[in-house]
Each structure stands twice: as C-alpha cells, then as structure tokens.
Amino acid sequence: MKIYTVKGMTCAHCEKSVxxxxxxxxxxxxxTANATTGKVTVxxxxxxxxxxxxxxxxxxxxLA
Structure with a gap:
C-alpha cells in the first residue's frame, strides 16, 4: 500500500476522477481518494x- 498527497481535490467528483x-x-x-485530506491510498x-x-x-x- 502507498499513500500519495494530491493537490486540488475538493469534492466527491474529484475523488471519483482520481x-x-x-x-x-x-x-x-x-x-481510495479523500478530498478532505488530499490523500490517495493505492x-x-x-x-x-x-x-x-x-x-x-x-x-x-x-502530486503535492
């Protein structure tokens, strides 16, 4: 498992796109993308x- 920080995600649509x-x-x-934290877990x-x-x-x- 890897966790990435992503810039610019602000909503559920952003999460879904990523x-x-x-x-x-x-x-x-x-x-799993989380717009609130800006984290994406792969x-x-x-x-x-x-x-x-x-x-x-x-x-x-x-990526941040």
Whole structure:
C-alpha cells in the first residue's frame, strides 16, 4: 500500500476522477481518494510512483 498527497481535490467528483484514472493502472487492486485530506491510498502490486503520478495528471490534478 502507498499513500500519495494530491493537490486540488475538493469534492466527491474529484475523488471519483482520481480513483477511476489510478484504478486503470495494471496491478492496482484498490484506490481510495479523500478530498478532505488530499490523500490517495493505492493498493496492489507491480505499479510505480510515475504511473500513479501520470494517472493523477490525467485526472486533472498533481502530486503535492
């Protein structure tokens, strides 16, 4: 499990966007985004930080 801090998430729609993009990464089994804390928890195997950062950018946000 890895926890990332994301800038710009403010609502449930933001959480859903991030969860959908990160969830598409091969090897990711679970994603939980929390707009209140700005934290994204990713579980799985065989994924890396750059893949997560790119997925978060695709969702319109960036790592803090």
């Amino acid at each position: 969860q959908e993009e990160v969830g598409e990464i091969t090897g990711v089994s679970s994603v 579980e799985g195997t065989d994924f890396n930080d750059e893949q997560v950062a790119e997925a978060i950018r695709e969702a319109g946000y960036e």
